[in-house]
Amino acid sequence: xxxxxxxxxxxxxxxxxxxxxxxxxxxxxxxxxxxxxxxxxxxxxxxxxxxxxxxxxxxxxxxxxxxxxxxxxxxxxxxxxxxxxxxxxxxxxxxxxxxxxxxxxxxxxxxxxxxxxxxxxxxxxxxxxxxxxxxxxxxxxxxxxxxxxxxxxxxxxxxxxxxxxxxxxxxxxxxxxxxxxxxxxxxxxxxxxxxxxxxxxxxxxxxxxxxxxxxxxxxxxxxxxxxxxxxxxxxxxxxxxxxxxxxxxxxxxxxxxxxxxxxxxxxxxxxxxxxxxxxxxxxxxxxxxxxxxxxxxxxxxxxxxxxxxxxxxxxxxxxxxxxxxxxxxxxxxxxxxxxxxxxxxxxxxxxxxxxxxxxxxxxxxxxxxxxxxxxxxxxxxxxxxxxxxxxxxxxxxxxxxxxxxxxxxxxxxxxxxxxxxxxxxxxxxxxxxxxxxxxxxxxxxxxxxxxxxxxxxxxxxxxxxxxxxxxxxxxxxxxxxxxxxxxxxxxxxxxxxxxxxxxxxxxxxxxxxxxxxxxxxxxxxxxxxxxxxxxxxxxxxxxxxxxxxxxxxxxxxxxxxxxxxxxxxxxxxxxxxxxxxxxxxxxxxxxxxxxxxxxxxxxxxxxxxxxxxxxxxxxxxxxxxxxxxxxxxxxxxxxxxxxxxxxxxxxxxxxxxxxxxxxxxxxxxxxxxxxxxxxxxxxxxxxxxxxxxxxxxxxxxxxxxxxxxxxxxxxxxxxxxxxxxxxxxxxxxxxxxxxxxxxxxxxxxxxxxxxxxxx
Numbered sequence: 200x201x202x203x204x205x206x207x208x209x210x211x212x213x214x215x216x217x218x219x220x221x222x223x224x225x226x227x228x229x230x231x232x233x234x235x236x237x238x239x240x241x242x243x244x245x246x247x248x249x250x251x252x253x254x255x256x257x258x259x260x261x262x263x264x265x266x267x268x269x270x271x272x273x274x275x276x277x278x279x280x281x282x283x284x285x286x287x288x289x290x291x292x293x294x295x296x297x298x299x300x301x302x303x304x305x306x307x308x309x310x311x312x313x314x315x316x317x318x319x320x321x322x323x324x325x326x327x328x329x330x331x332x333x334x335x336x337x338x339x340x341x342x343x344x345x346x347x348x349x350x351x352x353x354x355x356x357x358x359x360x361x362x363x364x365x366x367x368x369x370x371x372x373x374x375x376x377x378x379x380x381x382x383x384x385x386x387x388x389x390x391x392x393x394x395x396x397x398x399x400x401x402x403x404x405x406x407x408x409x410x411x412x413x414x415x416x417x418x419x420x421x422x423x424x425x426x427x428x429x430x431x432x433x434x435x436x437x438x439x440x441x442x443x444x445x446x447x448x449x450x451x452x453x454x455x456x457x458x459x460x461x462x463x464x465x466x467x468x469x470x471x472x473x474x475x476x477x478x479x480x481x482x483x484x485x486x487x488x489x490x491x492x493x494x495x496x497x498x499x500x501x502x503x504x505x506x507x508x509x510x511x512x513x514x515x516x517x518x519x520x521x522x523x524x525x526x527x528x529x530x531x532x533x534x535x536x537x538x539x540x541x542x543x544x545x546x547x548x549x550x551x552x553x554x555x556x557x558x559x560x561x562x563x564x565x566x567x568x569x570x571x572x573x574x575x576x577x578x579x580x581x582x583x584x585x586x587x588x589x590x591x592x593x594x595x596x597x598x599x600x601x602x603x604x605x606x607x608x609x610x611x612x613x614x615x616x617x618x619x620x621x622x623x624x625x626x627x628x629x630x631x632x633x634x635x636x637x638x639x640x641x642x643x644x645x646x647x648x649x650x651x652x653x654x655x656x657x658x659x660x661x662x663x664x665x666x667x668x669x670x671x672x673x674x675x676x677x678x679x680x681x682x683x684x685x686x687x688x689x690x691x692x693x694x695x696x697x698x699x700x701x702x703x704x705x706x707x708x709x710x711x712x713x714x715x716x717x718x719x720x721x722x723x724x725x726x727x728x729x730x731x732x733x734x735x736x737x738x739x740x741x742x743x744x745x746x747x748x749x750x751x752x753x754x755x756x757x758x759x760x761x762x763x764x765x766x767x768x769x770x771x772x773x774x775x776x777x778x779x780x781x782x783x784x785x786x787x788x789x790x791x792x793x794x795x796x797x798x799x800x801x802x803x804x805x806x807x808x809x810x811x812x813x814x815x816x817x818x819x820x821x822x823x824x825x826x827x828x829x830x831x832x833x834x835x836x837x838x839x840x841x842x843x844x845x846x847x848x849x850x851x852x853x854x855x856x857x858x859x860x861x862x863x864x865x866x867x868x869x870x871x872x873x874x875x876x877x878x879x880x881x882x883x884x885x886x887x888x889x890x891x892x893x894x895x896x897x898x899x900x901x902x903x904x905x906x907x908x909x910x911x912x913x914x915x916x917x918x919x920x921x922x923x924x925x926x927x928x929x930x931x932x933x934x935x936x937x938x939x940x941x942x943x944x945x946x947x948x949x950x951x952x953x954x955x956x957x958x
Contacts, residue, residue, distance in 0.1 A: 203241055205530070206234065208503035210245040211510050214252030215517045218260055222645045256514045265354035266297050273327045274357070276300070277374070278365070281381045282318040283408055286734035289315045292353065293324065299352055301333075302326065304359040309731040311362060320381050321374035323366055328359035334910075337697040337939035337956050338744055340570070340642045340751030350515040376468035380404050383469070383599075390602060392614055394622040399595050401427040402587075405471035412736030417628040419569070420637065422558075422576030426587055430475035430525055434483050436592050437466065456491040460484055474509065474522035478529065481505035498533045502526065523564050531560040531659065538663050554580050559658055559674065563651035566681070567643045570750045574636040583624065591621060635779060640681050641753025651677070685753030686711050690951075691825075693849060693943045696720065696748060697935040697956065698740050700885065700909030700916070701768035704856060706849065707752065709947055713822040715759045717845065717856055719745050721771015741772025746779050756781040761814070763842040763858030765794030777803050784810045789832040790841045814843040817873075824947050825849045830873050833864065839884060840864035846875070850945030855899065857883040857890075865895040874898060879943075880930070882906045886917020896928050905941060906934040 209230060216223040227249050234242045276293035283290050289304040306312045333345040333356055348354070370378065387400050387409065397410035407415060407427060418424050426432075438459060445455045463480040470476045482501050489496040506526055509516050516522045532553065539552045558577055565572060573579075594617050601610045643651060654677045661670035689709050696703040698720025706715040720740040749757075760782050762770045776782060777800065785804050787797055804811045819828035827847045835841030842858025853875065860868070860883035868874055880901040883890035885908040904925050908916040917934065925932050933941050938955035945951025 203238070204497075204500040204503035204507075206230065206241055206245050207248045208506040210248040211252040211507050212517055214249040214254075215256040215510055215514045217249075217253050218256045219518070220645055222649060226649065252510060252514070255511075259514055263349065263352055267330055267355060269330050269332060269355075271327075271329050272357075273325070274300075275323065275325055278318060278320050278322050278324060279374075279377075281320055281377070281384060281406070281408075282315070284312060284316050286728075287312070287732040288734070289318075291318070292351075293326070293357070298354065300330075300355050300357040301348060301353050302328075302357045302359065302363075304328075304362065306362075309729070312731055315362065318363070318365060320377040321367075321370040323368045324363040325365075326357065326359055326363050327361055328357050330355040330357055332356070335939070335957055337935075338748055339940060339942075339956065341744065341747055350518055352515075373468065376465060380406075380469050380471070384408075386602065390610070391598075392618040394618040394625070395595075395614060398427070398591065398621055398625075399598075402429065402433060402592055402595055403599060404469055405429040405473050405476065413629055413632075414625055417625075417632040420632045421573045421579055421628055422565070423579060423583060423628070425524065425528075426584060428475050428521055428525075429470040429473055429479075431479040431482070431529060432584070432588055433470075433592060434463070434466070434476065434479035436588060437596060438463070438483055440593060440596055453491065456487050459487045460491075463487075474516045474519050475525035477509055478502070478505050478522070478525050481508060482529075499530075502529055502533060520564065520568050524561055527560055527564060528557045531556055535659055535663055542665070550581060550585065554584070556659070556662075559655055563643065563648055563655060566640050566651070567648050570642050570747075570753075571637045571639045574638060575631050575634075579628075579631070586624070591617070638682065639750050639753060639755045641685055642751040643681075647681075651681070688753075689946050691850060691945050691947075692752075693854070695881070695905050695907055695935055695941040696745065697940045698744055698772070698907075700912040700914070701740065701771070702763070702858065702881075702885075702907045703740075703745055703772065704881065705749070705752075705754075706847070707754065708823055708825055708849075709945075711754070713758045713825075714754055714756065715761065715827075716745075716749075716757050716776065717761045718763055718769040718858070719760075719772035719776055721767045721769065721773075723767040723771065739772065739775060741775030742779075745772045746775050749776075749780060754780070756783060758783050760785045760809075761843055761845065762787050762797065762800070763844075763856070764788045764838045765790070765797040766838050766859065767796060769858065770794075770796050770800060773800050774803055777807055777809060782807065782809045784812070786812055786814050786843065788838075788841045788843050789813045789815065789834050790836060790838070791834055792836060794838065828873070830855075830871060831860075831864070831868050833867065835864075839889075840867075842883070844868060846873075846877070850943060850947075851950040852878040852943075854879045854881070855901070856881045859884040859887075859890075861887065861889040862892045862895075865890070865892055869894060869898055876900045878902050880904045882917070882921070882925075884916075885912075885914070886921045886934075887914070888918040888920055891921050891924060893924060896924065896930065900928075901930055904930045904932045906932060906936075908934060908936045910936045912936070 210227060213223050213227045231242050231245055234245065274295050276295035278291050279294045279299065280292040287306045289306055291302050293300050293302050306315055332354070333348050335345055336343040383404050384400055384406055387396055387403070391399050397407070397414060400406045400409045418427055441462065442455055442459065445458060446452070463484050467477055467480045482505050485496055485501040485504070509522070535556055536553060539556065540549055543549045543552045554577060562572070594613065598610055598614055601613070654673065658670045658674045661673065687710065691709040692705070692707045694705040696705060699722060701720035702718040703720040704717040706717070722738060722740050757776065757780055760773065760776065762773060762785065765788065782804070787793065793801070801811050814829050814832035816829060816832050819826070825848060827845060829843060830846050831844040833841050839859040839861050840863050842860045842864065844858065844860060845856040847854045847856070855877045877899050878901060880899055882904050886906040906917045922932065933955065935941060937957070939957040940955070942954045943951055944954060
């Protein structure tokens with residue numbers, strides 16, 4: 200079995216994944232078929248391992264249930280994660296006798312904020328508040344927070360109605376380690392230069408809360424996130440420096456090995472028990488143990504044992520991207536690095552080969568989760584990873600050591616030397632991100648992910664046997680195929696994105712002949728917040744919903760962006776769309792005076808090379824089987840009734856998109872000879888009482904009405920009278936506040952099918 204333990208590890212992983220998706224079983228069948236003739240005993244062990252972990256995961260998954268009930272509750276629990284205070288919001292996880300909860304509290308004053316910042320891991324707290332189920336995913340392909348919490352065995356958001364009352368009690372070893380971690384985070388906040396705080400907290404304790412939003416996004420967009428994740432690089436450097444120091448002060452090797460075996464579990468706790476650090480620490484412990492016992496352990500068996508051990512402790516780790524990338528890259532490096540290092544002799548070519556290997560093997564997982572890759576990723580990794588390994592991480596460890604012994608003059612000196620060095624790279628990263636040198640592929644399906652994984656393995660095999668040219672050709676053909684997939688997709692879609700209280704409609708014609716975006720949503724702020732209430736990063740509908748969705752669909756360019764009018768809930772997300780995607784043309788309303796939002800967007804559009812024009816009544820165009828015409832674009836100072844009204848024939852239906860049109864605008868439209876009967880109505884002004892008059896509905900005679908409104912919005916949209924009016928005329932109603940994102944999917948001009956995110 201020596202050197203073959205990886206087969207069991209893969210079988211264990213497939214067994215866990217098969218509970219979520221039966222596509223994974225195909226991989227196990229291929230694996231068994233591959234080894235059946237070569238080694239029947241190994242095949243039998245693989246089948247047994249698969250069945251064992253499938254059953255184990257099924258039992259764990261079925262047991263992952265709540266015993267609590269929604270509504271007001273008073274509970275007692277122990278704070279289990281470092282409390283985070285962001286603006287006026289406090290959040291942390293707490294362990295009760297029954298289960299774990301995600302706790303949120305809105306701080307009422309600046310003095311109370313200072314008090315909440317003193318909360319620590321391990322405190323026992325009396326809590327009063329309401330339990331609410333986490334929101335379901337409402338937009339396809341975005342981050343699923345409810346699933347994220349589920350994998351952490353958390354089923355409730357516990358919103359407190361008053362501040363927690365906490366006290367110190369005896370703590371366990373685990374809590375003591377977490378308290379030490381919190382003390383380190385506090386020390387980094389208080390003593391380190393601002394320029395170093397984010398990277399120091401990330402590299403030393405695996406906490407990214409001190410990274411600015413722009414900087415964290417830059418690391419992710421440029422394919423450098425793995426540098427911030429505590430993994431093999433950090434474990435190796437930290438363990439190596441500790442080994443060197445202990446030997447230099449006269450401790451024998453045998454005792455150093457014992458110290459390291461105790462150090463690595465503590466190090467896992469201090470860095471937050473991320474899957475990548477657990478994997479690297481377990482492997483490091485295996486190496487130390489083999490050196491202590493003077494026995495040779497196969498590296499492949501070492502990583503396979505670590506994988507099986509982690510899945511046995513917590514099978515939900517299999518769905519963590521850090522786990523996936525850490526094991527995938529480490530596995531590839533162990534299997535292929537020795538041959539590559541023999542073939543490439545100079546340090547640079549070896550580094551280039553290993554970095555390319557990591558890029559290739561991680562490609563399917565990165566595309567599956569993030570839908571795009573940066574063309575700057577490989578060159579920046581070649582430059583930055585050695586700098587982190589040789590300079591930044593060792594210097595941060597030395598600074599931590601110096602601060603521990605309170606040699607502050609030396610700490611200040613070295614930190615002021617390192618600070619501008621790190622700041623320079625961070626400025627470069629943010630600048631490079633703004634260049635948008637990324638290739639958007641769109642989200643891979645599970646089947647496409649399996650195919651992509653096989654292709655990547657084939658490329659690596661070609662590389663290993665010296666057929667580099669074959670590997671490059673296969674890789675380029677495969678990447679080109681993925682790139683053109685959106686352009687050979689025969690399906691078109693009309694999608695009403697759930698952007699909360701706002702409008703955003705994406706029209707994609709078959710084969711991406713044309714992509715039209717009508718409005719972009721936007722979350723307006725209500726009232727000025729004091730400085731202590733302001734969060735380090737704010738939610739932006741365009742940045743956090745619209746752009747990620749468009750990228751997940753493989754949309755790289757917007758042919759036409761129509762902003763029906765200048766209200767924030769319709770145009771607030773457009774800045775991010777203009778910044779991150781190629782918008783060829785933007786149409787705004789025909790108002791004689793534009794809002795501040797529109798003026799800023801016009802300036803941005805001109806800077807980005809986007810053509811800007813005002814909508815004109817009677818404008819029309821055709822693309823393929825679809826046709827579009829602007830029925831009304833009034834020269835109104837009042838925004839809602841000045842909304843651009845668009846009529847379209849798409850996928851066998853006649854559509855009318857009305858923006859925030861209200862009854863006065865409807866009356867003017869009724870006098871127009873252009874107004875036809877329709878099939879689908881996008882209800883004006885989110886179903887406000889001032890829209891969708893009886894005369895208007897009677898004239899249009901739609902069969903389906905779509906209402907875009909936020910859940911429990913402050914305006915009470917859609918209005919009850921409007922809903923009753925729609926029922927009176929026999930019009931079926933679908934609402935984003937009830938159904939999430941609503942999509943109509945069709946082929947050419949034939950009738951298609953309706954899909955909603957929430958059933």
